[in-house]
Amino acid sequence: MPAKKLLYIEDECKKPLETDPLYSILDEAGFETTVVEDGEKAFERLNQEQYDVIILDIMLPHRGENIPRDVPRYHTGIHLLKRLRDGEFSQDQNTPVVVISAIADMEDMRKIKEEMHPDKYLEKPIPPPALLDAVNEVLKLKSK
Numbered sequence: 001m002p003a004k005k006l007l008y009i010e011d012e013c014k015k016p017l018e019t020d021p022l023y024s025i026l027d028e029a030g031f032e033t034t035v036v037e038d039g040e041k042a043f044e045r046l047n048q049e050q051y052d053v054i055i056l057d058i059m060l061p062h063r064g065e066n067i068p069r070d071v072p073r074y075h076t077g078i079h080l081l082k083r084l085r086d087g088e089f090s091q092d093q094n095t096p097v098v099v100i101s102a103i104a105d106m107e108d109m110r111k112i113k114e115e116m117h118p119d120k121y122l123e124k125p126i127p128p129p130a131l132l133d134a135v136n137e138v139l140k141l142k143s144k
Contacts, residue, residue, distance in 0.1 A: 003032040004052040004139065009042040009077070010035065010100070011060050025128040026135070039067045039076040046080070046089040052142075053135055054091075056081060058101040058112065074103065081116045096138035100126055 006026060013035055014020040018027075026033050034049075036042045039062030046054075058077035071079045077099065087093040099118040103109055113121055119138040122130060 003030050005050070006031045006033045006135065007042070007045055007049075007051040007054045008033050008035045009037075009055065009060065009080070010057045011037045012057070013037065021128045022126065022131050025132050029132055029136075031135070038062055039071075039080060040065050042080055043067060046084065046091045048090070050091060051095060053096045053098065053139055054084075055098045055100060055131070055135070056118070058099060058103055058108075074108070077101070078108075078112060078116060081112075081118065085117060094142075096120075096142050098122060098131070098134045098138060100124060100131070 008023065008026065013023055017023045017035060023033060023035060034045060036045055039060045042060070043066040056077050059074045060076040061073055062071065062076050067076060067079055081097060081099070083089065084091060084097065085093055096119040098120040099112060100122045102124040112118065119141065120134045122134055
């Protein structure tokens with residue numbers, strides 16, 4: 001059985017990637033993980049390739065190329081998730097998404113959860129086993 005393809009959109013990964021605990025646990029679990037560190041690269045990957053699951057940080061830098069310049073850094077992930085759910089990418093709009101965020105604003109958290117419909121929402125800091133559990137949970141739900 002081929003490895004599940006995972007897109008990990010996070011700008012705070014440790015370098016080299018093998019030293020990042022969240023990346024490492026996904027790698028050790030057998031996921032084929034692609035890591036991108038900004039909104040523009042995420043936009044490109046979502047248009048190029050299909051993934052079984054997406055891990056999406058909400059606060060991401062972007063250059064204003066495929067994401068409008070007026071979208072603030074702390075809304076980049078919200079913007080990407082909305083476009084994904086609206087079917088704007090080659091990606092299946094029902095692809096499971098695990099949102100990871102350090103957002104403390106309750107209104108933004110409500111908007112993300114209720115309007116953008118992530119399959120799972122995790123607040124940072126995230127213990128690596130909790131991320132792996134969330135990914136496995138959303139994959140299991142999708143397969144039903």
